[in-house]
Amino acid sequence: MTIQRPRGTRDFLPDEAWRRTAARRAMQEVLERWGYREIATPTFEHLELFTQKCGEAVLEEIYSFKDKGGRDLALRPELTAPVMRMYVAELQNAPKPQRLSYFGNCFRYERPQKGRFREFWQLGVELIGGAKPDSEAEVIALADRMLESVGVKGEIHVGYLGLVRSILDRIGAERRSAIMRMIDKKERDALKECLEEIDASHLGLLELIDLKGREALGRAMEIANDLRNEESMGPTAFVAEEASHAGTGRASARTGRSVSAELRMDEFGRTVELLEAYGVDFTIDFEIVRGLEYYSGAVFEIYAQGLGAQRQVCGGGTYELASLFGGKETSSTGFGLGFDRIMEIAQVEERWQPPVFLIYTPDVKVEAVKIATELREALPTVLDVMGRGLGAQLKAAAAAGAKFAVIVGRSEIDSGRLTLRDMASGTQESLTLAEIVQRLRAQFQN
RNA sequence: GCCGGGAUAGGGUAGUGGUCAUCCUGAGGGACUGUGGAUCCCUCGAGCUGGGUUCGAAUCCCGGUCCCGGCCCCA
Structure with a gap:
């Protein structure tokens, strides 16, 4: 017991x-x-x-x-x-x-x-x-x-x-x-x-x-x-x-x-x-x-x-x-x-916002950590610590109620543009980190 | 201090004095090393505690602990 x-x-x-x-x-x-x-x-x-x-x-x-x-x-x-x-x-x-x-x-x-x-x-x-x-x-x-x-x-x-x-x-x-x-x-x-x-x-x-x-x-x-x-x-x-x-x-x-x-x-x-x-x-x-x-x-x-x-x-x-x-x-x-x-x-109106999930392929983990660090300057951000693959990370983000995911793999690193995914609609855009911050900042202002 | 009702996996539950204690959900893994909450498979995980009755108790009885509600109190 x-x-x-x-x-x-x-x-x-x-x-x-x-x-x-x-x-x-x-x-x-x-x-x-x-x-x-x-x-x-x-x-x-x-x-x-x-x-x-x-x-x-x-x-x-x-x-x-x-x-x-x-x-x-x-x-x-x-x-x-x-x-x-x-x-x-x-x-x-x-x-x-x-x-x-x-x-x-x-x-x-x-x-x-x-x-x-x-x-x-x-x-x-x-x-x-x-x-x-x-x-x-x-x-x-x-x-x-x-x-x-x-x-x-x-x-x-x-x-x-x-x-x-x-x-x-x-x-x-x-x-x-x-x-x-x-x-x-x-x-x-x-x-x-x-x-x-x-x-x-x-x-x-x-x-x-x-x-x-x-x-x-x-x-x-x-x-x-x-x-x-x-x-x-x-x-x-x-x-x-x-x-x-x-x-x-x-x-x-x-x-x-x-x-x-x-x-x-x-x-x-x-x-x-x-x-x-x-x-x-x-x-x-x-x-x-x-x-x-x-x-x-x-x-x-x-x-x-x-x-x-x-x-x-x-x-x-x-x-x-x-x-x-x-x-x-x-x-x-x-x-x-x-x-x-x-x-x-009490009627508490403020709602908790799940953080942005930074989703990465295992081969770019080091870069992902650096990106997460920058994102956190402006947005609540989490990244996988379970050693999960991309699909499993997305699944976890969805289960956690995330509204947005930022996806990064080899091609994003090479192009310098990250993929921003709207979890509700499934639409994705290719944006720079600064653009993502600008886009999402309003979402996280309580 | 007093009265009443409770306690079964992390959460919610079923059932019986006698095989391996249900089911749902959850969590982890896999099918699926660049795209989702579906599906399927695998795994994890429980009868509050101590005593008694009994061949045998999670089940019946008693004490304790904790929870819920009420009394007392409420700086």
Whole structure:
């Protein structure tokens, strides 16, 4: 028995590898047009980087190991933490904003299912240091365009944590993360019960998360006003508490290091306005809260059809993450795209072109090699390495789907003109090498 | 971690507790050392793994591995 692939990993045969490269290239082009520059980080990092960001709970899904020097390392389970680590270490003093993109494989010890693997690829961006509404609108519009470039139509849901967190500020701190979780999990009944229990039903949270679409914004404004009026009647006790949290800096983001919640509905309103200016089709949805504590402003998720249970292809928002890794607090907006899920449904238009087959008689092999070398300057070219005769080479070229063959034998060498054969029609012409290059070049321009 | 369905040449498949395990496709060679994917011939190539039942297991039973789908989770 041959050795199998590890569970949850995949081999990509030439056709699929080509498709993935083409899709990546299409999205990369969008990124370049928007001025994002690619960065890359190591495949493995110190384990601590990930437990710091996500808490100890993620340990069981992390591929971690000790290296020969006894260091605790981990195959990266995601890319946001490494990117922020890199930013803090090397880019903090670079001019703002920083527009960064990344693409890389990540590893999680999970049960594989449709659209979920143990080695998977994430593509994402971070816009670091920009002003919130502008950054948020840009990043969401960018995600939209990137998906569009590979023919994926997604449903974009945009929420705003400034409001949700402001409401939660009126609730005891110990309940907040549980409530966020219930919202995220859409556990409506449990949430309702919980809010009644702590006498918080009047705050409008339930109503808010059920609102969808454009009307949601107006109603959300009203809820926000109510909150503000209440607040002006007496300062809340939570302000001091938030300040002390900010000072601790290095706690895990999952274990209660909640970022300060500023209401700023006007900012969210501007994000919405700008998104419309970008021509993005989206739904306002306050139910989107993205489980984690470090998100602070707008948050969004994109869902696609045809993916089974794992239908979210993109998620992101604005967060305060730099300080978690020892940097100065800077808000950044970003998202991650599940590349593998996108590949399940991507429409990749680029087609692979079989190369030109240079077919030769055995007596002119040396000359054929020289001609192939020249042809390759301009055209993808292959020549026989199996020791086949002319007929067999042609057969192989046909089987490989070649559109063109260049035939060379003694008489071509003597005359200095090669035979160009159109494989579909069978017509042949006697041409110089330069003429052949000129004739075929257009065929191979993608 | 849980539930369900699977695993037979490189790919796709058939079948039976008992001779040499089907067929299609593929790959390599030949008929064909200057012209094609056709045809014909030859060759290569398989019952996931470990145990059990049995005179005999690829077939029946159990464990494991991996695949597919779902739950949980999803940074």
